[in-house]
Amino acid sequence: MDSHVEADLPPALACLKGADTLLRCPICFDFLSISMMTKCSHNFCSLCIRKFLSYKLQCPVCNTGATEDDLRNNRILDDLVLSFRAARQQLSKVTFDSPPISPKT
Amino acid sequence: MDSHVEADLPPALACLKGADTLLRCPICFDFLSISMMTKCSHNFCSLCIRKFLSYKLQCPVCNTGATEDDLRNNRILDDLVLSFRAARQQLSKVTFDSPPISPKT
Ligand SMILES: [Zn+2]
């Protein structure tokens, strides 16, 4: 939940913007934290969607009816968030700090 | 389903290996194609898991009981596969073809 301290993507990593957006929660806009999927296949942080459903029994994205019982852990997204953030940090170093890598000849 | 023609990750992109692995189907080892999630939160290509379940009613990863009716589309993974493959191709160009990018001073 500390993504706000991360710098914007450097221009060389603009191509990661799509994955960055997909891995964020549509409620809090932070990276998904304990991802839960609704029946309608939308994903939210566990806390965010539970809070929302306690107020209104529908998906905040598509308005399909939804209950807490329907929620299913989408654990692969938690793993992808970790992997993505580590890769992004690593790539920021490569594209900015390293000497150019010559293609194999 | 054409990932086999893709080159291995260049060394500068080794940090993408984790995401690459997560986005592959545990049955066919190709990138997920029409991702379906079981109740136990494991993901497979739609065709791969339906074929498997017609033979045995359990998850191929953790052996929990599973049926076709329990499957839920995990569409965000299809979007992530597309986004990841595009980014990887783009980054291969950046890390191999471009002049070095100087850090801002
Ligand atoms: Zn959230």
Ligand SMILES: [Zn+2]
């Ligand atoms: Zn929805």
Ligand SMILES: [Zn+2]
């Ligand atoms: Zn498959």
Ligand SMILES: [Zn+2]
């Ligand atoms: Zn399983």
